[in-house]
Amino acid sequence: QKLGVALVGLGSYSTYQLAPALQDTEHCYLAGIVTGTPAKARTWQAKYNLDPEHCYSYETYDQIAQDDAIAIVYVVLPNSMHAEFAIRAAQAGKHVICEKPMGMNVAECDAIIAACQEAGVKLGMGYRLQSEPYTQEIKKYVREKTFGAVRFVSADAAYISRGNPNQWRLDRSLSGGGALMNMGVYSIQSCIYSCGMNPLTVSAQEFSTRPEYFRDTDETITAQFTFPNGVVGQMMTSHNASANRLYGSCDSGWFELQPANNYGPLSGRTSSGSISFPHESQQKLQMDDFASHILYDTPNRAPGEMGKRDMIIVEAIYQSIKEGGREITLNLPQEYGIV
Ligand code: NAD
Incomplete structure (x- = not known):
């Protein structure tokens, strides 16, 4: 059995990653689209052999409730539109995948989670790495203490933005931040x-070196975490640096992924040698995991609570920066959002 997926928003992620991945998925397939551009609808119908009956505009979106071919609605719009379109999908009785970040703030995450609970539908985040083998391997090292207890972790995720300064990602009202x-x-x-x-x-700390380009959104942020087991962590994220790495230092060894978070293939090393897995589309693995969660009750690898947990941390980081780097206590239950 394969569940029908409708992609909402046919921008670059839907076009170049999700739709191609949906040609290879085992438990779901591309059944419909939602787009504001009629010409795009025609192109996609021809390319993917889509029945116009399952293609919607933003105006006709709610009619998806009557469309039995669509089981999952995947929201791939600018961040400011995630909550509205995820909630309307849930109200239409559809399971929801919401792209990251889940919303503009924690209140929007709560509203999405509540709407899905009320409608009795499943909610998953577009966190492709949670289905990805190198990431699973790191989780295993930590669980099994392969290199002893972890003492220090460091993670960077950054690229240099040089495009149109008016793109939605650099407009706070559409992105919620940089x-x-x-x-x-x-x-x-x-x-x-x-x-x-x-x-x-x-x-956390914020750095700005190109304020003329990053007029409205954060350029570079560093942050330091403390963990209940005594581990110290540091992270960097930037729209003006090129970095893609995860490193963990343990009592009797270390692990590293570099790259750690692009579309792959990822690459990994440990103090005992290199690690290597065959490359598969992360998006294929992610969407199959979610469809299998619905069909066979397998674990939801990226539940809404994980998206909300991350947004709680994002809000705390912005709060810390506003208060000159003050240490903010997160009050997160230890297991909240962890899979
Ligand atoms: P994009 O700019 O390429 O596409 C955005 C789409 O939204 C376009 O089709 C555009 O027409 C439509 N849209 C509707 N209303 C709009 C408005 N008011 N302003 C701008 N566009 C509007 O963006 P993208 O890279 O496809 O990103 C979409 C979402 O997917 C974002 O939330 C992003 O964070 C997420 N994303 C996730 C990953 C991942 O690896 N999980 C990768 C890329 C993007």
Whole structure:
């Protein structure tokens, strides 16, 4: 059995990653689209053999409730639109995948989680790395203490933005923030799964070197975490640096992924040698995991609570920066959002 997926928003991620991945998925397939551009709808219908009956505009979106071919709605819009379109999908009785970051703030994450609970539908985040083998391997090292107890973790997720200064990612009203909202979730998550638990506190700093380009959003952010088991973590995220790495130092060894969070193939080393897995589309693995969660009750690898947990940390990082780097206590339950 294969579940029908409708992609909402046919920008670059849907076009170049998700739709191609949906040609190879085992438990789901591309059944429909939601787009504001009629010409795009026609191109996609021809390319992917989509029945126009399952293609919607933003105006006709809610009619998806009557469309039995669509089981999962995948929201791939600018961040400011995630909550509205995820909530309307849930109200239409569809399971929801929401791209990262989950929303603009924690209140929006709560509203999405509540709407899915009320409608009795499943909610997953577009966290492709949670289904990815190198990431699973790091989690295993931490769980099994392969290199002894972890003492220090470090994670960077950054790229240099040189494009149109008016793109939505650099407009706070559409993105909710800059590098931290875009790439920051990767650094935050890397620190968490390299240590196996949620942080207790965070302190953060912001750096700006191209204020004429990053007029409205954060350019570079560093942050330091403390964890309940005594581990110290540090992270960097930036729209003006090139970095893609995770490192964990343990009592009797270390592990590293570099790159750690791009579309792959990822690459890894440890104090005992290199690690290597065959490359598969991360998006394929992620969407199959979510469809299999719905069909066969397998674990939800990226539940809404994980998206909300990350947003709690994002808000605390912005708060710390506003208060000159003050250490903020997170009050996260130790297992909250951890899979
Ligand atoms: P994009 O700019 O390429 O596409 C955005 C889409 O939204 C376009 O089709 C655009 O027409 C549509 N749109 C509707 N209303 C809009 C508005 N008011 N302003 C701008 N666009 C509007 O963006 P993208 O890279 O596809 O990112 C979409 C979402 O996917 C974001 O939330 C992003 O964080 C997420 N994303 C996730 C990953 C990942 O690896 N998980 C990778 C890329 C993007």
